[in-house]
Amino acid sequence: MTVTSDVPRADLIGCPNCDLLHRAKPIAEGERAVCQRCHTVLIAPRAAAYSRALALSVANLILVTAAVFHPFLEIHAAGIVNRVSLLDVATSFGTGALVVVTVTSVAMILLVPLLRALLLAYALTPLALQHRAYAGARWAFRVAQELKPWAMTEIFVIGCAVALVKVAGLARLNFGPAFWMFIALSAFVILVDRSLCTWSIWSALDEAEKKPRRQPARRVRQ
Amino acid sequence: MTTAREEGLVTCRTCARVWPGTAEACGRCGARLSSRDALSLQRVWAWWIAGVACYIPANLYPMLVTETLTSRSESTIIGGAIDIAKHGDLGIALIVLIASVFIPVVKFIAIAYLGLSVKLRSQQTPVGRMHLFEVIEFIGRWSMIDVFVVAILSALVQLSVVASIQPGPAALAFALSVIFTMFSAKSFDPRLIWDYLPTRAGSRAP
Ligand SMILES: [Zn+2]
Numbered sequence A: 001m002t003v004t005s006d007v008p009r010a011d012l013i014g015c016p017n018c019d020l021l022h023r024a025k026p027i028a029e030g031e032r033a034v035c036q037r038c039h040t041v042l043i044a045p046r047a048a049a050y051s052r053a054l055a056l057s058v059a060n061l062i063l064v065t066a067a068v069f070h071p072f073l074e075i076h077a078a079g080i081v082n083r084v085s086l087l088d089v090a091t092s093f094g095t096g097a098l099v100v101v102t103v104t105s106v107a108m109i110l111l112v113p114l115l116r117a118l119l120l121a122y123a124l125t126p127l128a129l130q131h132r133a134y135a136g137a138r139w140a141f142r143v144a145q146e147l148k149p150w151a152m153t154e155i156f157v158i159g160c161a162v163a164l165v166k167v168a169g170l171a172r173l174n175f176g177p178a179f180w181m182f183i184a185l186s187a188f189v190i191l192v193d194r195s196l197c198t199w200s201i202w203s204a205l206d207e208a209e210k211k212p213r214r215q216p217a218r219r220v221r222q
Numbered sequence B: 001m002t003t004a005r006e007e008g009l010v011t012c013r014t015c016a017r018v019w020p021g022t023a024e025a026c027g028r029c030g031a032r033l034s035s036r037d038a039l040s041l042q043r044v045w046a047w048w049i050a051g052v053a054c055y056i057p058a059n060l061y062p063m064l065v066t067e068t069l070t071s072r073s074e075s076t077i078i079g080g081a082i083d084i085a086k087h088g089d090l091g092i093a094l095i096v097l098i099a100s101v102f103i104p105v106v107k108f109i110a111i112a113y114l115g116l117s118v119k120l121r122s123q124q125t126p127v128g129r130m131h132l133f134e135v136i137e138f139i140g141r142w143s144m145i146d147v148f149v150v151a152i153l154s155a156l157v158q159l160s161v162v163a164s165i166q167p168g169p170a171a172l173a174f175a176l177s178v179i180f181t182m183f184s185a186k187s188f189d190p191r192l193i194w195d196y197l198p199t200r201a202g203s204r205a206p
């Protein structure tokens, strides 16, 4: 993959981590192209990539909605039972400066995962269906990628396990069924997120925007 | 092997597309372009100082305030981990210690090391420093565990007179410390690691 200046610029790929130029070549599914200098993965196409990514965003949507409405933790102590849903948890810091913590917790556990799911679905549905990309699809995909580190569902799951142990001396804590779904979906989200090849999706978005608009059927008057 | 900058081009760090050096925004994804972020290191240090400054009160003030019928107790981050260990759950105590003490401290040291190595134009172990950068970007968010634990417990344990748990001031300080440190790592431009190296360093045969 040596680069000379006569390669068209559109065929070049720059390493985001060390700036080295490479010539982008389509590679087989399951293979990976890495930067020659810093070994950052540049291209790693997967079979059925868009369907996977769509499944990811749907899973995220289910996860967030379910977790908001179903109480997934309950506590028993001295005959009193208390059940909480994610919404209760995220809004538990009620007073003073701790409101800042409430806002960030709500954002990281609920809003950011939800927003990412919606943006990914918007950007990738046309790709999976092989339609023309929607207006603003690139913007949606970029913002979804930038939000990635701030979506903390999987970290919240570990937090639940720690909380369970912490109150062990005080009361009995149970997981509701929603909790197990929460765990399964979080694992799924991690797996698919890791396998998302951004380079392939950007190229596909480029292609999908070149496709002709679907013309509405025109009636011819006679 | 040449870099985009040597060719008078600029790489989009979001989508890896290459543009003429004069372009200001990526024509594909819309991200702002800069060949090298001149203010990168300043922003790294500013967020780093803010992160360290918040981490100190996060350890001194109580994270959780537990009130039961007979007693009221406050626990700090480390005190909470010790309590868990006393209950016999060494694994969970270890998770808390790793997420709340080990990861933040390692992250502070690692970011400082990366910043200094770039400032001093180090040519040592670029691949190793690159990996270090990727690792701290990945593990930083896991420190939020303790903040979420406090949120979960405060919501859950509101059993009127029997027991209640309230978040302490350290919860805010710790959450801010984690967020500031994430910004610090994000501000670091890893391309700086490679700029003072001859282009062939660290490469395998092309
Ligand atoms: Zn590279």
Ligand SMILES: [Zn+2]
Pocket (backbone or CB within 6 Å): B012, B013, B014, B015, B016, B017, B026, B027, B028, B029, B030, B031
């Ligand atoms: Zn771009």
